[in-house]
Amino acid sequence: MRVYYGWWIVAIGFVVLLLVLGATMNSFGMYVIPASEDLGLSRADANTGIILVNLGLAALSPFIGRLLDTYSIKLIMAVSAVLFGASLVIIGASHNVWLSAFVLGLPLALAIAGLSVLPTTTLVARWFEEQRGRAMAITMIGMSLGTVVMAPTMGVLIETVGWRTCLIIIGIAIAVISLVLIPLIRERPGPDDIEPGRVTANPSKDASEVSQAVAEPLKVKQLLQMPVFWMMTLSVALSLGMAQTIVVSIVPIGQETGLSVAQSAWLLSLLGIMALSCKLILAVVGDWIDRELTLTILFCLIAITCAALLKADTYSMLLISSAMVGLAVGAITPVFLALLADQVGQATFGTANGTAGLIMSLCGAIALRYGGEVYDRTGNYDLMFISFIVISLVAALLMLATKRVSRARSAIAAA
Numbered sequence: 361m362r363v364y365y366g367w368w369i370v371a372i373g374f375v376v377l378l379l380v381l382g383a384t385m386n387s388f389g390m391y392v393i394p395a396s397e398d399l400g401l402s403r404a405d406a407n408t409g410i411i412l413v414n415l416g417l418a419a420l421s422p423f424i425g426r427l428l429d430t431y432s433i434k435l436i437m438a439v440s441a442v443l444f445g446a447s448l449v450i451i452g453a454s455h456n457v458w459l460s461a462f463v464l465g466l467p468l469a470l471a472i473a474g475l476s477v478l479p480t481t482t483l484v485a486r487w488f489e490e491q492r493g494r495a496m497a498i499t500m501i502g503m504s505l506g507t508v509v510m511a512p513t514m515g516v517l518i519e520t521v522g523w524r525t526c527l528i529i530i531g532i533a534i535a536v537i538s539l540v541l542i543p544l545i546r547e548r549p550g551p552d553d554i555e556p557g558r559v560t561a562n563p564s565k566d567a568s569e570v571s572q573a574v575a576e577p578l579k580v581k582q583l584l585q586m587p588v589f590w591m592m593t594l595s596v597a598l599s600l601g602m603a604q605t606i607v608v609s610i611v612p613i614g615q616e617t618g619l620s621v622a623q624s625a626w627l628l629s630l631l632g633i634m635a636l637s638c639k640l641i642l643a644v645v646g647d648w649i650d651r652e653l654t655l656t657i658l659f660c661l662i663a664i665t666c667a668a669l670l671k672a673d674t675y676s677m678l679l680i681s682s683a684m685v686g687l688a689v690g691a692i693t694p695v696f697l698a699l700l701a702d703q704v705g706q707a708t709f710g711t712a713n714g715t716a717g718l719i720m721s722l723c724g725a726i727a728l729r730y731g732g733e734v735y736d737r738t739g740n741y742d743l744m745f746i747s748f749i750v751i752s753l754v755a756a757l758l759m760l761a762t763k764r765v766s767r768a769r770s771a772i773a774a775a
Contacts, residue, residue: 365546365553366487370495372541373480374502376437379534380444380476382506383514385413385604387628389611390514394523399457403612404732409464410608411580416469419720421581424473425714428482429577429707434545440474441538443467447464448531452524454611472613475538477503478713485701485709486548490557490692493646493698500694501639507632517627542676580715588703589712589766592652595758596696596706597720599659601727602748603689606665607631609741610685613669613676623675631682637692642694651699652763654691656756661688663752666745705710 386458388410427436447468454460481497483705488495510530549555583589610631614624642649665684672678695714704712734744 363548364556366484366495366555369483369487369545369704370499372498372545373484374505376477376480376538377499378506379537380472380506382510382632383448383530383534384472385410386503386507386607386632387511387514387610389521389628390511390512390518390614390625392608393615398523399654400583401457401598402732402736404736407608407728407732408461410604411728412461412465413469413472414721414728416465416721417473418718418725420470420473421478421714421717421721422711423714424470424478425482425710425712425717426577426580428479428710428714433479433483433490433547434542436474437479437542437545438745439537440471440479441579443540444471444475444538445531445535447471448527448534450516452527452531469508469734473714473717475519478590478710481697481713483545483547485697485706488555488664489706490555491647492701493649493651494643495696496637496694496701497642497646500690500697501636501643503693504632504635504639504690507637508629509623509630509632511628512523512586512622514659519584519621547586572691578704578710582714583704583708583715586703588762589716589743591758591762591765592655592696592699592703593716593719594657595659595724595755596692597716597723598751598755599655599688600692600720601660601725602751603668603685605727605731605744605748606662606669606681606685606726607689608728609735609744610678610682613672614675617673617675617678619675619678627678627682629731630679631689632685633682634686638687638690642691646694646698649695651695652759652762652766654695655699656759656763658688659752659756663749663756666752666755670742670745679729712726 375552391409392403392406395401395409397703437469447463450463451460451468454463468531481496484499485492485494514530516531540755607628610627611624614627619627661684665681667683668677668681672681696716700712700716701709730747731741731744735741758762
């Protein structure tokens with residue numbers, strides 16, 4: 361029995377996300393202390409590195425998303441793979457803070473945007489409809505497994521050869537592996553590629569769906585005029601920005617309580633394991649859950665995590681907090697992407713995902729800078745966690761409102 365090629369697309373996306381995000385966004389905390397000590401940076405300035413990447417992603421994501429809807433995804437990913445490897449090599453070799461800042465904010469951000477979540481999820485949205493939630497969840501498992509695999513690997517490399525050589529090794533290896541996988545990608549299903557579970561008894565309906573899949577995508581201006589797009593995207597952006605700040609801060613918090621680099625790395629590993637477990641569950645039930653309600657519950661879980669971190673002064677409490685934020689991080693992105701594809705359709709998914717990425721990156725940059733400033737001014741993260749509790753509850757209410765608006769729109773369309 362021939363395997364539906366869409367699952368090969370999922371497998372390639374899985375590996376790419378594992379490597380690219382596992383080595384950068386998910387494991388940035390591994391570099392905070394060694395880089396700040398080497399370069400003489402404050403905690404807020406060290407966090408500025410990931411902030412620059414977020415700002416670069418914010419500026420470039422709508423542009424990349426539009427390109428993905430109109431040009432070859434394989435070509436975009438190949439160029440981004442080369443740029444990714446070159447960026448990490450330059451950062452590892454550079455002793456100039458301004459050069460490193462430029463590479464983080466432009467070439468590396470462009471490479472991450474063109475190689476990771478945007479292209480892989482756009483491909484999955486094209487290849488799946490009936491099993492979109494499951495396919496998205498399995499693809500995004502790579503992101504969580506990347507933390508489990510890459511954080512300990514990078515921890516060993518940093519302790520063995522230093523953070524600079526670690527970056528150079530990781531950059532070259534990921535670029536080579538990505539360039540091997542990219543030629544295996546097929547950008548759209550052909551006439552003989554039938555998704556399992558699809559009803560194909562009506563050829564005219566299938567032809568109509570294919571026509572819609574390659575139709576002209578909505579423009580960014582049209583997306584921004586959709587209230588439901590703003591409501592669901594802003595609520596997710598706020599929550600992911602807070603979660604990212606917690607992930608970046610968890611290793612420094614652990615080390616300040618007396619943990620070694622290796623022990624702190626296991627905080628990230630546990631976080632990744634829980635995120636992975638959550639995605640595995642979504643791989644089974646992802647097409648049957650209420651997506652808006654699930655996201656609301658996850659936002660509340662972030663609030664609970666922040667409350668726990670206010671009292672986290674032992675290794676066990678930090679492990680519990682890492683586990684909880686891992687659950688939230690693991691589920692939010694795949695559930696949101698499936699919801700976004702449902703709301704805007706396949707033809708516009710790349711543009712919508714890129715536009716949402718802009719909003720998310722801006723929120724992430726603000727949250728990260730805020731967390732660093734709170735620490736530098738107060739000596740701890742307590743005020744940050746209190747603020748995040750309030751914002752998480754606001755995001756939960758906004759997602760509930762999204763559900764009401766979506767239902768009202770569906771009722772009007774049915775009428």
